[in-house]
Amino acid sequence: MVEASKFLFERACSSCDCSTLIHPWTQKCSDATFSMLFNCIKGSYKFYAMVYIIQILMKGKKLTRKEMIEQFKLYLKSGIFGLTVGSSFVTLNCIFRKLFFSQFSYYTTVLLPCTISGLAVYFEPPHRRILVSNLFTNLVFEYGIRTAQFKGWLRLSAGRETLLFMLGSALFFYLMRLDRDNVKRTPLFWFFTPPRVSKEEGKPVEGIHGRSEACPHKGPCMNYIAKGAAQLFSVGLLMTCVRTILPRILTPKKALKSLKFSHLKLGIFFGGYIGLYRLIVCLLCRSTGKDSALHALPAGFVAGAAFRASPSLPIALAPVTSSLQIIISWAYQRGMIPAQWPLVELLYCVCQGILFHARVMHEDVCPRYIVNLMHTVTTNKADEIQSAFIKKIVAFGN
Ligand SMILES: [Zn+2]
Numbered sequence: 008m009v010e011a012s013k014f015l016f017e018r019a020c021s022s023c024d025c026s027t028l029i030h031p032w033t034q035k036c037s038d039a040t041f042s043m044l045f046n047c048i049k050g051s052y053k054f055y056a057m058v059y060i061i062q063i064l065m066k067g068k069k070l071t072r073k074e075m076i077e078q079f080k081l082y083l084k085s086g087i088f089g090l091t092v093g094s095s096f097v098t099l100n101c102i103f104r105k106l107f108f109s110q111f112s113y114y115t116t117v118l119l120p121c122t123i124s125g126l127a128v129y130f131e132p133p134h135r136r137i138l139v140s141n142l143f144t145n146l147v148f149e150y151g152i153r154t155a156q157f158k159g160w161l162r163l164s165a166g167r168e169t170l171l172f173m174l175g176s177a178l179f180f181y182l183m184r185l186d187r188d189n190v191k192r193t194p195l196f197w198f199f200t201p202p203r204v205s206k207e208e209g210k211p212v213e214g215i216h217g218r219s220e221a222c223p224h225k226g227p228c229m230n231y232i233a234k235g236a237a238q239l240f241s242v243g244l245l246m247t248c249v250r251t252i253l254p255r256i257l258t259p260k261k262a263l264k265s266l267k268f269s270h271l272k273l274g275i276f277f278g279g280y281i282g283l284y285r286l287i288v289c290l291l292c293r294s295t296g297k298d299s300a301l302h303a304l305p306a307g308f309v310a311g312a313a314f315r316a317s318p319s320l321p322i323a324l325a326p327v328t329s330s331l332q333i334i335i336s337w338a339y340q341r342g343m344i345p346a347q348w349p350l351v352e353l354l355y356c357v358c359q360g361i362l363f364h365a366r367v368m369h370e371d372v373c374p375r376y377i378v379n380l381m382h383t384v385t386t387n388k389a390d391e392i393q394s395a396f397i398k399k400i401v402a403f404g405n
C-alpha cells in the first residue's frame with residue numbers, strides 16, 4: 008500500500024485540477040456534486056439500515072409499534088447526517104480550491120474539509136451525537152495504536168489486548184454502576200447495562216440454590232446467569248450469521264457448508280462476558296450478604312477474559328473510551344465544563360477530520376471500520392478518489 012507523506016503528496020498532487028484528483032469520473036464540478044450526492048443517498052441509507060438492525064438486535068427485546076416509528080425517524084435523520092458528510096467532501100474541495108487555495112496541500116485537501124463537514128453531526132439528536140463521538144474517539148485511539156505498531160514502537164498481542172480489555176471492563180462496569188443512580192445518565196452503547204446497586208442486605212448464603220437477599224436481580228442466581236449468557240450468546244451468533252450467511256443467501260447449500268466452529272467465537276465472547284460478570288457479582292453478594300458498586304471491579308475484570316475468544320483492537324479499547332465518556336459527563340454535570348460548550352460536536356469534527364485524512368493518506372494504519380464506512384456510504388466513490396490519489400503518487404515516484 009502506498010503511504011502518502013506530506014512531501015510526496017504535495018510534490019505529486021498539489022498542482023492537479025480538482026477534476027483529476029477529486030472527481031476523476033467527470034470533468035465538471037457540478038456533475039461531480041450530483042453524482043456524489045446520488046451515491047451517498049443510496050450508500051448512507053444502506054449503511055444505517057445495518058447499524059439500526061444491529062442496535063435493535065443488541066437491545067434484545069421486541070419493539071412496540073411506537074418504538075418502531077421512533078427508530079425509523081432516527082434512521083431517517085442518521086441517513087441525512089451520513090449523506091451530508093459523504094457528499095460534501097467533493098464539493099467543499101472544488102469550492103476551496105477555487106476560492107482560497109490555488110493548490111492542493113497535505114492538510115487542506117482532506118483534513119480541513121472533513122473536519123468542517125463533521126458539523127453535519129448536528130442532524131443527529133444530542134444523545135446519538137454522544138454515541139458517535141464515542142465511536143470516533145475510540146477509532147482515533149485505534150489509529151494511534153496502529154500507527155505506533157507500524158512504526159515499531161509498540162507490540163500488541165491478543166493476550167495483551169485481552170488484558171487491556173479486562174482492566175478496561177473492570178473500570179467501566181464500576182463507573183457504570185456508580186452512574187446508574189444519576190438522573191442525567193450519559194447514553195452508552197454496550198453489551199449490557201449492569202443493574203442498580205441493590206440496597207437490600209441479608210445473611211451470607213451457601214450452596215448454589217436460590218438467591219441472596221442482596222442480589223440485584225429477581226429469581227434464582229443460576230437462572231439469572233444462564234439467561235444472560237444464553238441471550239448474548241444468541242446475539243453473537245446472530246451477528247455472525249448476518250455477516251457470513253446473508254451475503255450467500257442465494258446459495259443456501261454453500262452458506263451452510265461455510266459454517267465452522269469459528270463462527271461460535273463471537274457468541275462465546277458475548278455469552279461468556281455477561282455470564283462471568285453476573286456469576287462473580289452473585290458470588291460476592293451471596294458471600295457478603297451485601298451488594299456494592301465495588302463488586303463490579305473484580306466481576307468486570309474476570310468477565311473481560313471472555314474477550315480472548317474473539318479479540319479485536321477496537322473492542323479492546325472501547326471500555327477505556329466509554330469510561331472517559333462517563334468521567335467527562337460527570338465533569339459537565341458538576342460544572343467543571345461549561346454546559347454551553349459544544350465539546351461533543353467539536354470532538355466529533357476533529358476525530359472525523361483525522362480519520363478521513365488517515366483513510367486517504369495512510370491507508371495501512373487506518374481502522375478497517377473507517378475504510379468500510381467510507382466505501383459503503385459513498386457507494387464506492389471514496390475508493391475511486393483514493394485510487395486517483397495513489398496513481399498520482401506512484402506516477403510521481405517512477
Ligand atoms: Zn471540481
Ligand SMILES: [Zn+2]
Binds near residue numbers: 288
Ligand atoms: Zn444472584
